[in-house]
Amino acid sequence: EIVMTQSPATLSVSPGERATLSCRASQSVSSNLAWYQQKPGQAPRLLIYGASTRATGIPARFSGSGSGTEFTLTISSLQSEDFAVYYCQQYNNWPLFGPGTKVDIK
Amino acid sequence: QVQLVESGGGLVKPGGSLRLSCAASGFTFSDYYMSWIRQAPGKGLEWVSYISSSSSYTNYADSVKGRFTISRDNAKNSLYLQMNSLRAEDTAVYYCARDALGAAAGSVDYWGQGTLVTVSS
Numbered sequence: 759e760i761v762m763t764q765s766p767a768t769l770s771v772s773p774g775e776r777a778t779l780s781c782r783a784s785q786s787v788s789s790n791l792a793w794y795q796q797k798p799g800q801a802p803r804l805l806i807y808g809a810s811t812r813a814t815g816i817p818a819r820f821s822g823s824g825s826g827t828e829f830t831l832t833i834s835s836l837q838s839e840d841f842a843v844y845y846c847q848q849y850n851n852w853p854l855f856g857p858g859t860k861v862d863i864k
Numbered sequence: 865q866v867q868l869v870e871s872g873g874g875l876v877k878p879g880g881s882l883r884l885s886c887a888a889s890g891f892t893f894s895d896y897y898m899s900w901i902r903q904a905p906g907k908g909l910e911w912v913s914y915i916s917s918s919s920s921y922t923n924y925a926d927s928v929k930g931r932f933t934i935s936r937d938n939a940k941n942s943l944y945l946q947m948n949s950l951r952a953e954d955t956a957v958y959y960c961a962r963d964a965l966g967a968a969a970g971s972v973d974y975w976g977q978g979t980l981v982t983v984s985s
Contacts, residue, residue, distance in 0.1 A: 792964075792971035794909075801975035802909065807964055813973060845909055849970040852923070853899075853911040 762856035770864040781846035790850035873979030886943040886960030894938040897963035902956035914969040
């Protein structure tokens with residue numbers, strides 16, 4: 759059974775700074791990985807699929823990289839609307855989310 | 865535009881049953897895998913079940929296998945989740961979700977607003 763982990767659990771960042779979020783799978787999921795953003799009281803929003811492809815309408819400041827077991831979501835310059843919880847999700851096997859990383863204001 | 869609207873949530877006693885519905889519009893429903901995903905209060909996301917576009921294939925999380933049944937009616941553009949033998953740990957917001965690539969259970973590009981299911985005596 760695949761286990762997904764995300765680090766850090768909380769990331770404190772100042773607006774305009776770069777944020778780097780990590781996601782790790784306990785076994786290879788190839789490039790079958792997605793990233794989502796969730797704000798309080800809202801459904802998640804798809805940011806990245808296929809590990810590195812931005813979903814429709816997602817700003818270029820969001821980028822994804824990695825394959826196999828190690829993945830990264832980078833937000834190049836944090837805007838006020840980017841403070842949220844971010845989840846990775848693998849879909850190589852039974853779909854499974856990571857526990858999330860909360861990005862808050864420093 | 866794509867819309868997914870869930871209904872049917874509410875308060876139910878342990879051991880009870882509930883049927884969730886999801887009305888889809890703005891896309892060709894019969895072309896897409898669909899899923900139910902839940903989120904317990906203050907917790908992360910858990911994939912509950914998915915169903916293929918023609919209903920030929922379904923799959924379930926171990927936590928709900930044997931208790932929940934996913935189904936769809938492509939003529940009515942609707943997705944359903946029959947939940948039986950409900951437990952306190954099933955308490956969550958349940959989201960209806962559309963597969964991003966259409967052809968397999970993968971990432972989700974559209975979500976409903978969610979419907980809250982509370983299991984409590």
